[in-house]
Amino acid sequence: MxxxxxxxxxxxxxxxxxxxxxxxxxxxxxxxxxxxxxxxxxxxxxxxxxxxxxxxxxxxxxxxxxxxxxxxxxxxxxxxxxxxxxxxxxxxxxxxxxxxxxxxxxxxxxxxxxxxxxxxxxxxxxxxxxxxxxxxxxxxxxxxxxxxxxxxxxxxxxxxxxxxxxxxxxxxxxxxxxxxxxxxxxxxxxxxxxxxxxxxxxxxxxxxxxxxxxxxxxxxxxxxxxxxVHSPLDPETELAAHLSRALARGGVVIVPTFAIGRAQLLLHLIRRMKEKHAIPDVPVYLNSPMAEDATPLYLDYPEEHRLNAVELAAMTQVAHFVTGVEESKSLNRRSGPMIILAASGMATGGRVVHHLKAFAPDSRNMILFTGYQAAGTRGAAMLAGTESIKCHGEWVPVRAEIVQLHGTSxxxxxxxxxxxxxxxxxxxxxxxxxxxxxxxxxxxxxxxxxxxxxxxxxxxxxxxxxxx
Ligand SMILES: [Zn+2]
The missing domain is CATH 3.60.15.10 (Ribonuclease Z/Hydroxyacylglutathione hydrolase-like)
Structure with a gap:
């Protein structure tokens, strides 16, 4: 060689x-x-x-x-x-x-x-x-x-x-x-x-x-x-514990999520947790038009994943799909408890950055990462305990609880x-x-x-x- x-x-x-x-x-x-x-x-x-x-x-x-x-x-x-x-x-x-x-x-x-x-x-x-x-x-x-x-x-x-x-x-x-x-x-x-x-x-x-x-x-x-080595805990148990803690204090849970893959997995897990009453029945918003468009694709490639048509349909019903920019902005004026899933997954861009500006400063809230956070991203900075992040040119204090799930990698x-x-x-x-x-x-x-x-x-x- x-x-x-x-x-x-x-x-x-x-x-x-x-x-x-x-x-x-x-x-x-x-x-x-x-x-x-x-x-x-x-x-x-x-x-x-x-x-x-x-x-x-x-x-x-x-x-x-x-x-x-x-x-x-x-x-x-x-x-x-x-x-x-x-x-x-x-x-x-x-x-x-x-x-x-x-x-x-x-x-x-x-x-x-x-x-x-x-x-x-x-x-x-x-x-x-x-x-x-x-x-x-x-x-x-x-x-x-x-x-x-x-x-x-x-x-x-x-x-x-x-x-x-x-x-x-x-x-x-x-x-x-x-x-x-x-x-x-x-x-x-x-x-x-x-x-x-x-x-x-x-x-x-x-x-x-x-x-x-x-x-x-x-x-x-x-x-x-x-x-x-990933946590041996099943992701549903890990997720239910974190969500319940934040929702019980009236918090808003922001989940920066990759629009394709992690978004669907999270919807599936949230649907199952709600069905079992493992988490409170709070509103769930999926603020990613691309995630909404990608979800039906799972129906066409059943040999690649584990969900059947009934589970796929149920998954899409657990969240309110936010489409317009105005509706996205209006979420920032609401108070908890609620869960917002929005792209991008490492908080490098997309609608989640606006949600972070609105909700990261309040210690009742939670920012829950579900995938790998590459060096240099806002996600990696928050996981490392940064006290503030720069969003659209302004510094935003981070007082919300920061959590990383490994079971959903x-x-x-x-x-x-x-x-x-x-x-x-x-x-x-x-x-x-x-x-x-x-x-x-x-x-x-x-x-x-x-x-x-x-x-x-x-x-x-x-x-x-x-x-x-
Ligand atoms: Zn990849």
Whole structure:
């Protein structure tokens, strides 16, 4: 195996198999892997950098390769940190196909325009209130850019195997983490390179477990929770205890939630808790038009999740779906007890930021995080005990109770990641650990070495590796 500098990437198109880590290396965000095999160039994932400013600034830097030189793009799943850079890639000249599962395509048709609208709104808000250092503040891409990118999507079923080119095959297998989420294996001339994508949990209450991995020579595996074991408490018990405590004191519970996946899981759990009288019968608001649009998609992919049609219907009835902006604002004038679910899940943008401005200063209230909070996000700051957060240019005191649920995570813990790799038909020659903060990635490296005696590398941003 050769370790190459980034400069070597464009020079050597005939390396048998080469991978360059252009994102999610030393961080959980911006997933992008450039693969060269069989004389072709393929990009696996095309994610936006989110969180820390030094990471977000990478979204504005030119890519270290010409997008027109790519032969194909493949997406593991629809989350923006795996897909949200696609409009920039297409605007920069990429004209080829973007392969993804059918559910991913349908989620992206909601998420990419939404991502663009958020950026346009933030730029417009910054310009109106003049708090940006850039004048005028610009969005990274517009809704029109997002819609152009959507035209490049080629949906495939899950699981499936396709011939990308005459001598390059790609297979997609279920990753469990989100509707449509897949692990992707590329194969050419007997060399096999597997990307785990984001892996879900074996016993997730909503999604089915990831499929066992196919055989591979190299595996690129995520490590979001490479240093953690999830609470053995069932998420319903954990959630009921927190909600009951806040609601009993008349508090408002703000749940920053990813519109797709966590929102549906929470609605399902809240419906079950209400039915069992495990929590008081308070009003529940889902303030995310995208979550409302995504919920019916679950009906079309029953093999990917655990809910039947009756449970799906009941889930949609437990909350009042807030649509208009005026109705969203009016929630901020109400008092508790009530529960508000609103995007985004790390409180980096969206309607939840307005709710935080209204409710974070009151100690009766609760802010309940249900998923991973990347470094640099308002979510991570609140979990670290910050006394104030900056929202739309003004500092807002945080006196509400801050809670993190681990039982609702959509990522496997390190036991799950080890078990997934151990289920492979044979050990890979090398494993690359990505998509984790440095401590989590390094912890998983050590666990994999110890438990499975594998050769493990934690690549750095921009590093390349080639087979010899
Ligand atoms: Zn994800």
């Amino acid at each position: 050769l370790r190459l500098s980034l400069r070597g990437v464009t020079d050597d198109r005939h390396a048998f198999m080469k991978v360059t880590f252009l994102g999610a290396a030393g961080a959980v965000t911006g997933s992008k892997y450039l693969v060269e095999l069989g004389g072709r160039r393929v990009l696996i994932d095309c994610g936006l950098f989110q969180g820390l400013k030094r990471l977000r600034e990478r979204n504005w830097q030119p890519l270290p390769f010409d997008p027109r030189s790519l032969d194909a793009v493949l997406l593991t799943h629809a989350h923006i940190d795996h897909s949200g850079y696609l409009p920039v890639l297409v605007r920069a000249g990429y004209q080829g196909p973007v392969y993804c599962t059918d559910a991913t395509r349908r989620l992206l048709s909601l998420m990419l325009p939404d991502s663009a609208r958020l950026q346009e709104e933030e730029a417009e808000y910054a310009n109106r209130h003049r708090f940006s250092k850039h004048s005028p503040a610009l969005p990274l891409y517009t809704e029109a850019d997002a819609r152009t990118a959507l035209q490049r999507l080629h949906p495939i079923s899950l699981p499936s195997q396709i011939a990308l080119f005459t001598d390059v095959q790609a297979s997609f297998s279920r990753a469990g983490h989100l509707l449509g989420a897949a692990s992707i294996r590329l194969e050419s001339h007997g060399e096999r390179l597997l990307f785990s994508g984001d892996l879900g949990r074996t016993h997730d209450p909503l999604m089915r477990a990831p499929a066992p991995p196919p055989a591979a020579d190299w595996v690129v595996i995520e490590s979001t929770y490479g240093d953690r 959509s990522h496997a813990d390190y036991h799950g990641l080890i078990a997934w790799l151990a289920a492979s038909p044979g050990p890979p020659r090398r494993v690359f650990v990505t998509h984790g903060e440095p401590a989590a990635a390094d912890a998983l490296r050590q666990h994999l070495r110890r438990a499975l005696e594998l050769e493990v590398t934690v690549p750095e941003q921009g590093e390349s590796f080639a087979s010899t």
